[in-house]
Amino acid sequence: MTLITEVRLRKVLDSRGNPTVEADVSTESGGFGRASAPSGASTGEYEAIELPVDEAIANARELAVPRLEGQVYAGDQRSVDQLLHEADGTDDFGEIGANSAVAISMAAAKAGADMLGAPLYQHLGGTFRGSTYPTPLGNVIGGGEHASGGTDIQEFLSVPVGAPSVSDAVHANAAVHGEVRDRLSEQGVAAEKGDEGAWAPPIADSEAFEIMAEATETVGDEMGFTIEIGLDVAASELFDGDQYQYADDARTTDEQIDYVADLVKEYDLVYVEDPLDENDYAGFAELTSKVGEQTLICGDDLFVTNTDRLEDGIERGAANSILVKPNQIGTLTDAFDAVELAVENGYAPVISHRSGETEDTTIAHLAVATAAPYIKTGAVGGERTAKLNELIRIETNV
Ligand SMILES: C=C(OP(=O)(O)O)C(=O)O
Ligand SMILES: [Mg+2]
Known part of the structure; x- marks a missing residue:
């Protein structure tokens, strides 16, 4: 089962040496996914909000993590992401930060793939994907x-x-x-x-x-x-x-x-x-x-x-x-x-x-x-x- 049992967030380094958010998602039957948020420099005016990392982690721990743990299946990506939106409550992730959201979203996808024993692209795209490359x-x-x-x-x-x-x-x-x-x-x-x-x-x-x-x-x-x-x-x-x-x-x-x-x-x-x-x-x-x-x-x-x-x-x-x-x-x-x-x-x-x-x-x-x-x-x-x-x-x- 891919029921999410734990979401852990930490501060790690990005390639510029700046702090960024890393998420670990674990599931009931031992599935695991880890992902981290990137960060732009020439950012668009209309991008979702990247919060200062400590704030993003604290807010996501308070608002999003309790809604995910024991509540949603990592294999059900749309539900995971819907819950992230509901936990945030804004239309630009201004509360939990798009940096926390994207790290959790991607880590959940990897945990789902891990449980299925499938490569991530196959979990996300389906079994007929994997023959066309960018x-x-x-x-x-x-x-x-x-x-x-x-x-x-x-x-x-x-x-x-x-x-x-x-x-x-x-x-x-x-x-x-x-x-x-x-x-x-x-x-x-x-x-x-x-x-x-x-x-x-x-x-x-x-x-x-x-x-x-x-x-x-x-x-x-x-x-x-x-x-x-x-x-x-x-x-x-x-x-x-x-x-x-x-x-x-x-x-x-x-x-x-x-x-x-x-x-x-x-x-x-x-x-x-x-x-x-x-x-x-x-x-x-x-x-x-x-x-x-x-x-x-x-x-x-x-x-x-x-x-x-x-x-x-x-x-x-x-x-x-x-x-x-x-x-x-x-x-x-x-x-x-x-x-x-x-x-x-x-x-x-x-x-x-x-x-x-x-x-x-x-x-x-x-x-x-x-x-x-x-x-x-x-x-x-x-x-x-x-x-x-x-x-x-x-x-x-x-
Ligand atoms: C990758 C880009 O830069 P940044 O991440 O700084 O927005 C880009 O502008 O396409
Ligand atoms: Mg560009």
Whole structure:
């Protein structure tokens, strides 16, 4: 039986060295699941609330844990997540914190899988899932909120669209990361790494595009398949309420739309996340109508994994893809619902990590469980490779 008998919460470290919430869920017949909450830096205005960790843990212990222990089955994910919502009582997890909620939600799913003796992706997605794997989007050059002194565009992503397997794709992204390092050092550019392990060199975005084009082509030729380029512009961080402020330029909304549309054409971009401010549905719709046939226009801060915001986007034709971050919305059920609504409406779901991460691998399973076409979880670094290696394990064990 998967009746939850105990929920334990503790404070652990994330990859930035900040405290975060870890949850352990135990069930009546000995099932066990452990999960921890990630944390964003370039967070969307409409995300569920991440409370200070001590507060999140204390409030969840008081309000949520007594409603879960002895009351609900870990295998019944919708009921677990419904109880988390009821215990919280707000619509943004403002009482127990989305950090406590998501850790408990994911730990319960793992306890349910443990009792069933099934891999997590199979428990979440059903027995017919496990034969479709996501293409990993690998962050190899970046800046923005993830590294001071780096590029204006937050993430330049390696996208190994032609890779014959997840394993090849994961190794390709790591190779592109290495190729970028070699090119930067040939040019005498010293680069630190940002929060997600991407190089954060003090170069102009235009130079980053050139290095990306060369590095993806070199590695693609070596590995024998096509590697394209994607971006997370994280444009809300550039928008000052009037214009998009770049180091050497300022762009109006119309200019930003033209700039991104030109980049899509010039660099054959296959993926562009948050090209416009998180409140600009109209701008997203205009850009999507211009280049949506050629590329994915993905809403991260725009949609914040929230089905209400996604419905608004669908109505207006804003974007054709959604980033799915479970901690933006607080439970796996809500994340699943966002994926389903997206797929029903032809929007590509992209399962994603946060810039602050832990060794937790739930998102790798979520991507396989939902047959999501893409996962964004970095290219190198232990908390990133935890997910990438889990994908390889899932692929090679079936
Ligand atoms: C992963 C991202 O960064 P953060 O976690 O800082 O929001 C992102 O913006 O897509
Ligand atoms: Mg983003």
